[in-house]
Amino acid sequence: MADVELDPDTERYAYSPKALARLVLSYELRELADRAAVGVSTGSDDYAEPGEEVGDALALVHQAQEVLTRAVIFERAKGTSWEAIAEQMEMKRQSAHERYREAEQTWKNALHEPFNPLPPGARPTYEYLRLHEAAYAPIAAGRSLDEWAEEHGKGEHAVTGGLPTLSLLDEMGQLLDGLKYLYRDMYKRPDPVARLRLTERKAALLDRIAIEEGRPEAAVQAEEARALAAQLRAEIEGTA
Incomplete structure (x- = not known):
């Protein structure tokens, strides 16, 4: 979607940082679930390249790491302490803080500055988007996630229905x-x-x-x- 031009809008201001962080977490969880589901089928096993399954599994690990980072950001947006997060991760508070503090700060900065610096004359597109797309366009993201959840038997508005409101x-x-x-x-x-x-x-x-x-x-x-x-x-x- 790098060539899609974005009209800078302000709809994210109708959502709390906690709600936006939860939308992003839901988005990344959906990506992980969809990617994992592809590997369940055995139909293409005979045509796979040597080591391909390992590569696919490694991609899942990387995606899971992104989910973990987004979960930490969401917990911090909820007001969860670094001590509580570290306890869940079975590490020291300082280690958890050092590992994720930059990601948290990048998230906070992107809420105010959703785009990376644009070259002269360039228009804002997804190519330059710094803020996660689910947080930049939360209405569309919420609608898409609700549809996905309903298709998977979670009922109507399974994602947006539980978001905190302002x-x-x-x-x-x-x-x-x-x-x-x-x-x-x-x-x-x-x-x-x-x-x-x-x-x-x-x-x-x-x-x-x-x-x-x-x-x-x-x-x-x-x-x-x-x-x-x-x-x-x-x-x-x-x-x-």
């Missing part, structure tokens, strides 16, 4: 954190497209808060956000 105010908090992150470097101009996307989502979210929470001041703030979004869009189109 209140409107919690979602707004995440969105504001995302906007704040854009200004983390005082010497660097915030990405105008990212700022536009977040501002547009902020306006839509404020509309919902005004209606669902009965807060008329949020409607005024939504209009202000829309005006800012229009200004940002005009600036972007003027420099295109």
Whole structure:
């Protein structure tokens, strides 16, 4: 899918980091299950290259290691201590922390910066995606995982039905954190497209808060956000 162009969106802000980490874990578990299932059949044994089964088994081990890493990240997103994780892995706390701390930090950074640096003039595609695709597009990932689970007898919404949900105010908090992150470097101009996307989502979210929470001041703030979004869009189109 490296040639599929992505439209940078903000749907992941409607999910908590814990929910996104769980989606990614489910995604990798599905990949492991599907890959393992291929090896169950004996129909192609007579045509396999020497050592091919060993290579396939090794690929499963590598996939299982990815599942383990994603499980650790999910547990950390849940608030699980390194001590508890280390106990399950039958190792010392320091060893578990040293083994997985970089993966955890990479995950946290990617939530705010989903793409690796793009070459001049390049458009964001899966080739440059730093954040796991299930976390970048959680709605599509959840739908796909639900379908897979239902096909395997787990019932409807077996994946998305158990994900933790955010209140409107919690979602707004995440969105504001995302906007704040854009200004983390005082010497660097915030990405105008990212700022536009977040501002547009902020306006839509404020509309919902005004209606669902009965807060008329949020409607005024939504209009202000829309005006800012229009200004940002005009600036972007003027420099295109």
